[in-house]
Amino acid sequence: MNFRHAVSRPADADELADAVLNHLTFSIGKTTDTATLSDWRLALTHAIRDMVVAPWFDSVRQVYKEDRKRVYYLSMEFLIGRLLEDAIDNLGLGELARHAMEKHGIDWREVLDDEPDAALGNGGLGRLAACFLDSMSTVGLPAHGYGIRYDHGLFRQGFHDGWQVEEAEEWLRQAHPWEFQRREVQHRIGFGGSVRTTEGDAAEWEPEEVVIAAAYDTPVPGWGGRWTNTLRLWSAKPERLFELDRFNRGDFVGAAAPAILAQTISRVLYPDDTTPQGKELRLKQEYFFTAASIRDLLRRFVSDHKDLRELPNKVAIQLNDTHPAIAVAELVRLLIDRHGMSFDEAFEISRGTLHYTNHTLMPEALERWSWDLMSRVLPRHLQIIEKINRRHEQEFPDRPESTRIIDHGEIRMGNLAFVGSCKVNGVSALHTDLMKRTVFKDLHELHPERIVNVTNGVTPRRWINTCNGRLRDLLNETVGEGWITDLDKLERLRGHATQKSFQDALWDAKRINKASLSNWMLEHTGVGVDPDAMFDVQIKRIHEYKRQLLNILEAAALYNEIRDNPGKDWTPRVKLFGGKAAPGYQQAKLIIKLINDIGKKINEDPAIGDKLKIVFPPNYNVSMAERLIPAADLSEQISTAGMEASGTGNMKLSMNGALTVGTLDGANVEIREAVGPENIFIFGKTADEVNAMRDKGYDSRPAIEADERLARVITQIERGVFSPDDPGRFRAIGDTLRHHDWFMVTADFTSYWTVQRRIDDAWKDRRDWLRKSTINIAGMGRFSSDRSIKNYADYVWEAEYGF
Numbered sequence: 001m002n003f004r005h006a007v008s009r010p011a012d013a014d015e016l017a018d019a020v021l022n023h024l025t026f027s028i029g030k031t032t033d034t035a036t037l038s039d040w041r042l043a044l045t046h047a048i049r050d051m052v053v054a055p056w057f058d059s060v061r062q063v064y065k066e067d068r069k070r071v072y073y074l075s076m077e078f079l080i081g082r083l084l085e086d087a088i089d090n091l092g093l094g095e096l097a098r099h100a101m102e103k104h105g106i107d108w109r110e111v112l113d114d115e116p117d118a119a120l121g122n123g124g125l126g127r128l129a130a131c132f133l134d135s136m137s138t139v140g141l142p143a144h145g146y147g148i149r150y151d152h153g154l155f156r157q158g159f160h161d162g163w164q165v166e167e168a169e170e171w172l173r174q175a176h177p178w179e180f181q182r183r184e185v186q187h188r189i190g191f192g193g194s195v196r197t198t199e200g201d202a203a204e205w206e207p208e209e210v211v212i213a214a215a216y217d218t219p220v221p222g223w224g225g226r227w228t229n230t231l232r233l234w235s236a237k238p239e240r241l242f243e244l245d246r247f248n249r250g251d252f253v254g255a256a257a258p259a260i261l262a263q264t265i266s267r268v269l270y271p272d273d274t275t276p277q278g279k280e281l282r283l284k285q286e287y288f289f290t291a292a293s294i295r296d297l298l299r300r301f302v303s304d305h306k307d308l309r310e311l312p313n314k315v316a317i318q319l320n321d322t323h324p325a326i327a328v329a330e331l332v333r334l335l336i337d338r339h340g341m342s343f344d345e346a347f348e349i350s351r352g353t354l355h356y357t358n359h360t361l362m363p364e365a366l367e368r369w370s371w372d373l374m375s376r377v378l379p380r381h382l383q384i385i386e387k388i389n390r391r392h393e394q395e396f397p398d399r400p401e402s403t404r405i406i407d408h409g410e411i412r413m414g415n416l417a418f419v420g421s422c423k424v425n426g427v428s429a430l431h432t433d434l435m436k437r438t439v440f441k442d443l444h445e446l447h448p449e450r451i452v453n454v455t456n457g458v459t460p461r462r463w464i465n466t467c468n469g470r471l472r473d474l475l476n477e478t479v480g481e482g483w484i485t486d487l488d489k490l491e492r493l494r495g496h497a498t499q500k501s502f503q504d505a506l507w508d509a510k511r512i513n514k515a516s517l518s519n520w521m522l523e524h525t526g527v528g529v530d531p532d533a534m535f536d537v538q539i540k541r542i543h544e545y546k547r548q549l550l551n552i553l554e555a556a557a558l559y560n561e562i563r564d565n566p567g568k569d570w571t572p573r574v575k576l577f578g579g580k581a582a583p584g585y586q587q588a589k590l591i592i593k594l595i596n597d598i599g600k601k602i603n604e605d606p607a608i609g610d611k612l613k614i615v616f617p618p619n620y621n622v623s624m625a626e627r628l629i630p631a632a633d634l635s636e637q638i639s640t641a642g643m644e645a646s647g648t649g650n651m652k653l654s655m656n657g658a659l660t661v662g663t664l665d666g667a668n669v670e671i672r673e674a675v676g677p678e679n680i681f682i683f684g685k686t687a688d689e690v691n692a693m694r695d696k697g698y699d700s701r702p703a704i705e706a707d708e709r710l711a712r713v714i715t716q717i718e719r720g721v722f723s724p725d726d727p728g729r730f731r732a733i734g735d736t737l738r739h740h741d742w743f744m745v746t747a748d749f750t751s752y753w754t755v756q757r758r759i760d761d762a763w764k765d766r767r768d769w770l771r772k773s774t775i776n777i778a779g780m781g782r783f784s785s786d787r788s789i790k791n792y793a794d795y796v797w798e799a800e801y802g803f
């Protein structure tokens with residue numbers, strides 16, 4: 001480091017405390033008497049940020065010098081959560097920082113909890129992108145994340161009388177010192193207008209409307225601060241702040257109207273991850289950030305390379321789902337219209353550079369844009385997409401209909417991404433296999449080398465080291481600290497799985513986490529729970545395929561059973577739910593209300609006491625996950641087999657010692673392999689069985705008739721036992737279960753009930769439970785996102801990493 005003012009690691013807590021005080025005074029402009037908790041947090045953030053900046057410059061300079069291949073991760077969502085504690089831990093300053101703040105009389109936990117979550121994502125896909133950023137820096141891979149700087153992230157969830165209500169989220173209301181606005185980095189992004197053909201393949205696109213993409217950079221320091229990458233988020237700004245002539249004419253509001261319109265592009269994150277509604281604004285968001293990113297990376301490439309044909313050797317672009325798939329057309333367009341290449345050459349180079357990850361097979365979630373909309377918003381891109389489609393057809397004259405990019409007046413973005421990419425990957429072994437057999441079957445036959453698997457992973461920095469200090473300490477004592485960057489080292493725990501002292505320490509760590517979660521829940525939900533009960537956790541977006549309904553039906557059936565046999569030796573359970581429903585997803589919202597209504601009835605029944613409790617704290621987000629996961633005993637991963645592409649919560653929970661109850665779906669299959677079938681509770685139909693049953697036309701009646709418990713619960717729900725104020729409230733749920741049970745809740749109920757009772761018994765053998773729990777932690781090495789990133793680097797990007 002050769003910066004005169006580079007801030008190095010503080011020698012001790014006093015030095016850091018001084019740095020914080022300095023910032024409180026000179027950056028925040030407050031005295032210690034007037035400073036609020038947020039002021040202190042901002043001062044600490046500035047002090048930590050100072051230590052990140054010089055190594056960040058070092059990393060940037062090193063990539064330029066070595067000219068290594070760079071990776072660009074394009075994602076509509078980055079669900080990064082809070083950044084302060086993560087940065088402190090990555091720099092190894094945890095203890096020091098805590099002491100420094102204590103010297104100022106500031107409570108450490110309180111100051112960390114004051115930071116708002118950056119909720120720039122919906123769920124799994126966005127959180128995966130955030131874990132990948134952490135891992136790319138930690139393994140020393142030169143990379144940029146590119147996304148959108150939404151003014152409002154995912155909505156805040158509240159419950160009114162048990163119903164979900166949504167409120168706007170305002171994470172930028174407070175200063176956000178992690179980002180650096182790059183005023184000099186701006187790209188003009190056009191929409192609409194007309195196209196004039198010029199020479200050969202080239203054309204000139206005259207957009208009708210232009211917005212500016214303005215860059216905001218956030219440093220992403222990896223473990224130990226050895227390498228720092230950049231997350232660059234784009235904010236939409238008007239070309240002109242307001243129309244002066246309108247203003248002068250006295251039209252004060254109208255003068256600002258065009259500016260407001262431009263800004264709407266990056267105003268809100270779309271909260272629906274179930275059905276793309278073909279909304280124009282969504283298409284504009286997608287093009288906005290994709291075009292800005294492609295232009296940005298091309299400019300960087302051209303600044304130090306002569307030959308654009310070298311692009312595939314120096315650049316890999318990863319498309320996180322189809323949301324940035326318009327990149328295929330944009331890159332080809334720029335190579336033709338701006339750099340004078342022929343269509344064929346442009347397509348070859350583009351295809352060598354782009355890669356596409358698929359995250360869902362659900363047909364309704366696959367993006368399609370109407371030809372009309374595309375021709376209105378992106379006329380030049382539509383021409384190029386048509387050309388790509390024709391070229392593919394010429395190459396494969398007998399190609400089946402399913403491989404068309406344009407079909408029935410719609411652009412299928414999955415097919416565009418597939419045809420325009422070098423590698424296409426699924427996110428778990430099962431999901432990749434299903435891609436080859438279902439949605440991309442025909443394209444896979446035409447391009448048999450293209451699909452590869454890269455199983456998802458999660459960062460052990462955030463998901464063990466930072467969120468579970470007690471487990472972290474125990475792991476450090478038992479296997480040394482190397483696991484943080486080499487999670488396979490956890491294998492060494494296997495030798496301790498039956499060791500009493502280790503088991504006791506593991507139990508104690510979990511017990512303390514559970515006790516502190518109990519206090520937090522009492523404060524936030526008013527429900528008191530016994531920390532000695534089994535904490536049974538289902539945390540994820542509310543979707544029918546994820547089957548929160550199966551879980552709550554089982555809870556209601558258990559409630560009946562406990563009431564019928566109060567004297568039996570029941571295993572006390574706390575069922576914890578967390579998750580948001582898309583605002584327009586009525587059935588998911590009704591399931592939330594059902595969970596809350598059933599929960600209320602159970603929690604208020606004195607005959608039940610601590611044997612069963614239901615807790616559903618509102619507004620599940622990354623920081624709530626950081627509280628819940630370390631306290632979980634049982635992890636619910638119960639999706640209809642074949643529908644959850646991977647899941648990543650399953651990995652986080654198992655890493656923290658929870659045992660999984662799950663179907664053979666997504667990465668659960670690989671978790672079973674890693675921990676052994678005796679250390680996981682698998683139940684339910686397999687993906688092939690589900691498909692066969694659907695093909696025949698599934699009728700739920702026999703399953704309901706065969707299981708008295710199930711029949712009774714469905715009838716109770718239909719008769720309003722859980723909703724006496726409105727007995728018909730849950731009719732839609734009864735109807736679904738009886739007449740169109742697409743997600744096979746009834747088909748899997750009996751086997752779910754049975755496995756849950758086995759789990760009750762397993763809990764009673766505490767020693768064996770702890771052995772299983774240890775083996776789960778030990779087996780999670782392969783689910784580190786460091787492994788995922790190395791797989792991408794080796795098999796997809798062909799990029800070097802390391803120091």
Ligand code: 26V
Nearest residue numbers: 124125272273276359360427644645646647648
């Ligand atoms: C889909 C859509 C549809 C269009 C409107 C906006 C929108 C936003 C997000 C999504 C995401 C659906 C795909 C998704 O999140 N998949 C999840 O990806 C995780 C990471 O690979 C994986 O673990 C989950 O199993 C999978 O459901």
